[in-house]
Amino acid sequence: GAGVSQSPSNKVTEKGKDVELRCDPISGHTALYWYRQSLGQGLEFLIYFQGNSAPDKSGLPSDRFSAERTGGSVSTLTIQRTQQEDSAVYLCASSLEDTQYFGPGTRLTVL
Amino acid sequence: AQTVTQSQPEMSVQEAETVTLSCTYDTSESDYYLFWYKQPPSRQMILVIRQEAYKQQNATENRFSVNFQKAAKSFSLKISDSQLGDAAMYFCASETNSGYALNFGKGTSLLVTP
Structure with a gap:
């Protein structure tokens, strides 16, 4: 079956702009995770969703980061007022x- | 803080030879999962192998096997009969105390030479 998909593949933005990153999990998977992979910090856990439970947001680096998961499926990670240190690869699982x-x-x- | 350590930033192996990638981890849990993921230049993290800590038997998946030493908190990956397609970044990961988030090592870049 289809794997996890993410969009866009690449995003270039200007400092101070907001961005939204999308994740479509594997159908039927109840848990969804966001990680950030950067040169300096390696892979870091950001947030975890499980079913209808409250998400674990303990890994979000600042209040500029937020995420939601609609209908227990698709998730969107939003970064407000982007900074240069936000440059990284954002992985969803x-x-x-x-x-x-x-x-x-x-x-x-x-x- | 829980950590995962991969002490080899880069490794090189000739085609058809065997290579072992090292990993040590830190946890206070008695039951947990350990994973090796492969990340080629395409960025896709691909599961290579997983080990459940309470199982004594080392996991194997075709040419990939692990040497899991629970007391030493060591979890090395052995790749037999290396192929050019094995060239990638390899990450060792352990479950955190949360039971779901993963801690990753810094990775080992594997080069496979003809």
Whole structure:
């Protein structure tokens, strides 16, 4: 079946603009995760959704970052007032049980 | 803080040979999952192999196997009969105490030479 998809593949924005990154998980997967992969910090956990439970937002680096998951499926990660340090690859993953399956990521470049 | 350490930033192996990538991790949990992911230049993180900590038997998936030493908190990946398509960044990951988020190592870049 189809894997995790993410859009856009690449996004270039200007400092101070807002961006939205989208993730479509594998059909039937109840859990969804966002990670950030940057040169300096490696892979960092950002946020976790599980079914209808309140998300675990403990990894979000600042209040400029937010995420939602509609209908238990598609998720959108929003970064407001982007900064140059937000430049990174944003990876989404989904799981049914213990194994996370990743999408191809969105490369965000903030000029 | 829980950490995952991959001490080899780069490794090189000849085609058809065997290579072992090292990983150590830190956790206070008794049962947890460990993973190796492969990330080629396409950026897609691909699951290579997983190990459940309570299982004594080392996991294997075709040419990929692990040497899991729970007491030493060591989880190395062995790639046998290396192929050119194995060239990629390899990440070791462990479940955090949350039971869902993963901690990743910094990665090992594997080069496969003909």
